[in-house]
Amino acid sequence: MPLHPQTVRFLDLLASWTALEDDPAPGPEQQPPIEEMRERIGAVFPVVQRELAHVSDLEIAGPGGPVPVRLYRPEPLGGPALPALVYLHGGGWVLGGVDNVDAACRDLAAEAGCAVLNVGYRLAPEHPFPAAVDDAWAAVRSVVREPALYGADPGAVAVAGDSAGGNLAAVTAILARDRGLRLAHQLLVYPVTDTAMDTASWAAYGTGYGLDAGAMARFADLYRGTADPDDPRLAPLRAPDLAGLAPATVITAEYDILRDEGEAYARRLAASGVPVELRRYEGVVHSFFLLPEIFDAGGEAMKYAVQRLVAAFGTRPREGGA
Numbered sequence: 399m400p401l402h403p404q405t406v407r408f409l410d411l412l413a414s415w416t417a418l419e420d421d422p423a424p425g426p427e428q429q430p431p432i433e434e435m436r437e438r439i440g441a442v443f444p445v446v447q448r449e450l451a452h453v454s455d456l457e458i459a460g461p462g463g464p465v466p467v468r469l470y471r472p473e474p475l476g477g478p479a480l481p482a483l484v485y486l487h488g489g490g491w492v493l494g495g496v497d498n499v500d501a502a503c504r505d506l507a508a509e510a511g512c513a514v515l516n517v518g519y520r521l522a523p524e525h526p527f528p529a530a531v532d533d534a535w536a537a538v539r540s541v542v543r544e545p546a547l548y549g550a551d552p553g554a555v556a557v558a559g560d561s562a563g564g565n566l567a568a569v570t571a572i573l574a575r576d577r578g579l580r581l582a583h584q585l586l587v588y589p590v591t592d593t594a595m596d597t598a599s600w601a602a603y604g605t606g607y608g609l610d611a612g613a614m615a616r617f618a619d620l621y622r623g624t625a626d627p628d629d630p631r632l633a634p635l636r637a638p639d640l641a642g643l644a645p646a647t648v649i650t651a652e653y654d655i656l657r658d659e660g661e662a663y664a665r666r667l668a669a670s671g672v673p674v675e676l677r678r679y680e681g682v683v684h685s686f687f688l689l690p691e692i693f694d695a696g697g698e699a700m701k702y703a704v705q706r707l708v709a710a711f712g713t714r715p716r717e718g719g720a
Contacts (some may be wrong), residue, residue: 402681466518470507481711482550488561490617526623556583564589581644583710593627597658609684640670
């Protein structure tokens with residue numbers, strides 16, 4: 399379908415934030431410094447904070463040192479153990495942090511009735527692959543091994559993430575299977591699943607639709623470093639076997655360079671016998687899920703995600719939830 403009018407307004411707003419639209423594949427010398435992009439990204443995402451019974455900033459032990467995490471609970475800590483969702487933010491493994499997905503994590507905790515652990519994993523280029531994977535796994539392992547710290551039910555743990563965070567969530571689900579940890583669900587929001595960058599959506603929407611192909615390729619290079627692009631921890635779509643993974647929800651956006659690889663991953667999951675639901679949101683672009691203030695589809699996708707998590711956890715949606 400044509401671009402939604404809300405998408406057009408968002409792209410106009412984004413044009414004032416990024417300077418990457420003039421060239422469909424600008425070189426690194428034409429792109430803003432990473433430090434400048436990190437400063438700017440905070441202006442894009444919502445700052446409205448939903449009140450919850452418990453929000454706290456903690457640190458967990460990671461292979462590279464302490465990993466900052468933010469815990470959200472719709473009930474006070476010390477109350478009943480709740481299902482737990484480990485959330486991994488996007489930003490191309492280079493930008494972003496816990497603050498950029500704070501609003502979404504609050505909504506997920508409040509509406510799905512679960513504890514949410516928002517992970518501030520290490521970023522490239524200072525910490526290239528596999529640092530982010532290692533930190534993501536450390537967070538999941540901590541919830542399972544130390545559930546009392548989070549008021550979590552270690553038998554009902556799920557992973558979620560958007561964009562590069564969706565990549566980390568998918569990879570973590572594979573690690574969980576391989577290491578004998580049963581996850582309840584994996585929620586993958588427009589995830590990066592491959593390193594090829596050769597799909598039809600990459601070609602069609604590489605410039606002018608929010609997530610710029612040149613910028614994403616730059617971020618991927620900074621993150622990958624010298625690693626093998628076929629490594630499934632970089633490209634879960636290339637994993638030789640996806641059977642036995644946690645049930646999945648995959649959300650994509652029509653006008654997004656990552657659309658086709660996310661949908662290809664959903665098809666591979668289904669072909670491998672993994673219960674999966676794929677939902678594409680028409681007329682919208684990358685980041686819509688985190689911006690319900692701008693996109694009606696963002697609110698709809700959040701409700702859908704909550705429904706899927708509630709079903710996976712076997713809980714009931716909370717009052718005011720989906």
